[in-house]
Amino acid sequence: MNVLAADIGGTNIRVGIVDDAGVVVLRDEDETPSSGSAEDLANTVAKFARRIKDQSNLDIAVFGLAIPGVIDYDSGRVSLSPNIPQMNGMKFGEMVSKATGVQVVLENDATAAAIGEHWLGAARGHSNAICITLGTGVGGGLIINGAAFSGADGTAGEIGHLNVEPDGYPCGCGSRGCLEQYASATAVVRMAEERLSAGETSSVSRSDSMSAKDLYDAAIVGDDFALSVFATAGRYLGIACADLVNLLNPEVIVFAGGLASAWEVLEGPIIAEMKLRAYQQPAERVKLCRGELDDDAGILGAAKQAFTVINKGNSRS
Amino acid sequence: MNVLAADIGGTNIRVGIVDDAGVVVLRDEDETPSSGSAEDLANTVAKFARRIKDQSNLDIAVFGLAIPGVIDYDSGRVSLSPNIPQMNGMKFGEMVSKATGVQVVLENDATAAAIGEHWLGAARGHSNAICITLGTGVGGGLIINGAAFSGADGTAGEIGHLNVEPDGYPCGCGSRGCLEQYASATAVVRMAEERLSAGETSSVSRSDSMSAKDLYDAAIVGDDFALSVFATAGRYLGIACADLVNLLNPEVIVFAGGLASAWEVLEGPIIAEMKLRAYQQPAERVKLCRGELDDDAGILGAAKQAFTVINKGNSRS
Numbered sequence: 001m002n003v004l005a006a007d008i009g010g011t012n013i014r015v016g017i018v019d020d021a022g023v024v025v026l027r028d029e030d031e032t033p034s035s036g037s038a039e040d041l042a043n044t045v046a047k048f049a050r051r052i053k054d055q056s057n058l059d060i061a062v063f064g065l066a067i068p069g070v071i072d073y074d075s076g077r078v079s080l081s082p083n084i085p086q087m088n089g090m091k092f093g094e095m096v097s098k099a100t101g102v103q104v105v106l107e108n109d110a111t112a113a114a115i116g117e118h119w120l121g122a123a124r125g126h127s128n129a130i131c132i133t134l135g136t137g138v139g140g141g142l143i144i145n146g147a148a149f150s151g152a153d154g155t156a157g158e159i160g161h162l163n164v165e166p167d168g169y170p171c172g173c174g175s176r177g178c179l180e181q182y183a184s185a186t187a188v189v190r191m192a193e194e195r196l197s198a199g200e201t202s203s204v205s206r207s208d209s210m211s212a213k214d215l216y217d218a219a220i221v222g223d224d225f226a227l228s229v230f231a232t233a234g235r236y237l238g239i240a241c242a243d244l245v246n247l248l249n250p251e252v253i254v255f256a257g258g259l260a261s262a263w264e265v266l267e268g269p270i271i272a273e274m275k276l277r278a279y280q281q282p283a284e285r286v287k288l289c290r291g292e293l294d295d296d297a298g299i300l301g302a303a304k305q306a307f308t309v310i311n312k313g314n315s316r317s
Numbered sequence: 318m319n320v321l322a323a324d325i326g327g328t329n330i331r332v333g334i335v336d337d338a339g340v341v342v343l344r345d346e347d348e349t350p351s352s353g354s355a356e357d358l359a360n361t362v363a364k365f366a367r368r369i370k371d372q373s374n375l376d377i378a379v380f381g382l383a384i385p386g387v388i389d390y391d392s393g394r395v396s397l398s399p400n401i402p403q404m405n406g407m408k409f410g411e412m413v414s415k416a417t418g419v420q421v422v423l424e425n426d427a428t429a430a431a432i433g434e435h436w437l438g439a440a441r442g443h444s445n446a447i448c449i450t451l452g453t454g455v456g457g458g459l460i461i462n463g464a465a466f467s468g469a470d471g472t473a474g475e476i477g478h479l480n481v482e483p484d485g486y487p488c489g490c491g492s493r494g495c496l497e498q499y500a501s502a503t504a505v506v507r508m509a510e511e512r513l514s515a516g517e518t519s520s521v522s523r524s525d526s527m528s529a530k531d532l533y534d535a536a537i538v539g540d541d542f543a544l545s546v547f548a549t550a551g552r553y554l555g556i557a558c559a560d561l562v563n564l565l566n567p568e569v570i571v572f573a574g575g576l577a578s579a580w581e582v583l584e585g586p587i588i589a590e591m592k593l594r595a596y597q598q599p600a601e602r603v604k605l606c607r608g609e610l611d612d613d614a615g616i617l618g619a620a621k622q623a624f625t626v627i628n629k630g631n632s633r634s
Contacts, residue, residue, distance in 0.1 A: 070598070079598055080596075080598065127469070128468060128469050140564075142564075144461055144462075144466065145461075145462070145466075149461065149462075150566070151445060151565055151566020151567065151599065152444070152445050152566050152567060152599070152602065153566055153598060153602055154566070155563075155566045155596060155599045156564060156565050156566035156599075157564065158563040158564060158596060161559075161595075161596065162560050162563065162564065163481070163559065163560055163594065164480070164483060166481060166482060166556055173596060174593070174594070174597075175559065175593065175594035175595075176594075239480050239483055242478075242480065243479050243480055243560065244564075246472075246475040246478045246479065247457075247459075247473060247474065247475060247476065247479065247561075247564070248468055248473050249467070249468020249469050249470055249471070249472040251469045276491070276492065277480065277491075277493075278478075279397075279472060279475060279478065279490060281387065281396055281397065281470060281472055282468065282469070282470060282472045282473075285469065285470055
């Protein structure tokens with residue numbers, strides 16, 4: 001059995017055909033259009049989907065679609081998509097469904113990543129798992145009692161907006177000191193820039209194009225400054241992990257997203273801070289690790305939700 | 318149908334017979350013995366239970382028992398009870414069962430309070446609810462998808478140890494800046510003492526016997542100092558509530574425990590801080606309120622777990 005699946009990000013759209021063993025049998029990828037209406041975006045996604053479906057010649061009934069936004073699962077409406085605001089308030093799944101003739105199942109992208117890692121990646125076999133996605137922002141997905149948990153209105157899992165510094169850096173969400181302001185790729189670069197401006201020195205020179213990857217490249221060859229920036233990010237991730245461990249007692253916390261490629265330099269500080277703060281028993285039992293599916297976590301999670309709909313109707317709890 | 322139920326606290330033991338409508342048909346209460354082994358405590362609880370059972374002349378098969386500790390629900394062992402350390406590592410339910418001849422169902426006291434409020438109190442009718450107990454410490458219980466959630470090892474719900482001030486006051490758990498250090502009855506008194514020692518003035522005079530109730534009594538008649546102490550506690554509770562709202566998107570957060578009687582002076586600061594920090598949609602939807610069952614929340618939650626065992630085996634998820 002096969003489904004269509006896509007992961008729409010602020011930068012790229014990935015579309016694929018996924019079989020029920022989780023193999024992406026065909027895939028396509030392109031940039032997310034930077035302008036246009038939600039209708040235009042739905043048509044673009046539909047065009048990719050039709051093209052890949054025609055190539056495959058497979059009979060496909062359901063399309064799992066991961067989007068960067070909060071979904072009202074009852075109405076199918078996108079409640080809030082800060083990165084693709086033209087989706088706000090739209091029944092985006094219905095639009096893509098009309099344009100493709102295939103039933104669409106929407107899922108939040110961070111939740112989809114958690115579902116993907118739970119199905120085939122680092123969280124498989126665990127009933128209670130948390131996935132933290134470290135990218136431009138910090139997202140989160142919760143697996144509780146074996147199923148994705150999205151709360152009363154679909155907004156649960158906003159791990160990037162756990163408070164880690166009550167009077168800290170202002171956050172786009174309106175609060176201050178959210179984890180996202182200390183542990184996203186954006187935050188790592190900002191913290192480095194602030195410290196370089198204040199006179200610290202590093203093999204990484206301050207420039208408008210400095211990236212989290214530049215800092216990581218410096219850190220793995222022993223640049224103390226870069227290591228210290230990742231240690232700060234790791235400390236705040238450790239504070240948030242201690243909160244998650246004390247509150248939800250998960251079996252595993254999986255780190256996905258682009259910045260998780262810096263796991264080698266984040267792991268030590270995260271685990272040290274988490275152990276310093278969390279209750280001993282759940283802290284000893286929880287496994288903290290990098291995701292295993294890389295960029296495919298979202299598309300595989302979206303595919304899994306499509307199979308769930310095929311197999312027994314929407315099992316969202 | 319009737320069950321035995323008890324709530325063992327650090328100070329008092331309450332025992333009752335509860336019917337399946339949640340009416341406490343008979344009750345007894347006494348001080349928790351301050352010394353003795355776990356066996357002694359089990360015998361004391363059993364003595365109360367037998368006495369009340371004999372009075373009632375009812376046929377009772379199950380005894381729900383709320384205790385202040387972490388329970389390994391698989392083995393029935395108490396993993397950790399900071400306030401009654403003689404329980405640590407003991408199969409306390411089995412001990413009470415042997416001494417009474419009645420099957421015992423153990424539940425953590427804060428989880429029991431959440432179950433009680435969900436069954437008959439302020440959280441009834443809500444599938445996703447959180448109960449925060451404000452007492453000597455700060456506890457928490459989670460209702461997820463309609464059932465108590467205790468995580469992988471029974472340790473979930475430690476809301477009192479969410480971090481609200483990363484370099485804050487040292488906590489008994491080994492971390493710093495836990496909510497419990499700013500929002501328990503103990504913390505409210507400590508914060509008041511610190512500020513009075515630093516020269517602030519109040520109608521409440523500094524003394525070794527100053528209690529949270531003294532401060533509350535001053536606050537409700539307009540003592541600015543006492544109001545400001547509760548505002549600080551409320552602010553930190555608001556930070557923690559924003560974390561809970563962003564992470565779990567609950568329908569209701571219920572405040573129980575002795576210090577919840579100060580709800581009148583806590584409510585404003587809690588809600589203001591929570592709304593400042595949490596995502597707008599889940600913050601607007603969540604209801605924050607005081608529990609409706611007062612001191613009976615724990616015993617009623619323990620009773621509910623006993624009925625659950627009778628009705629369909631242990632439904633713990």
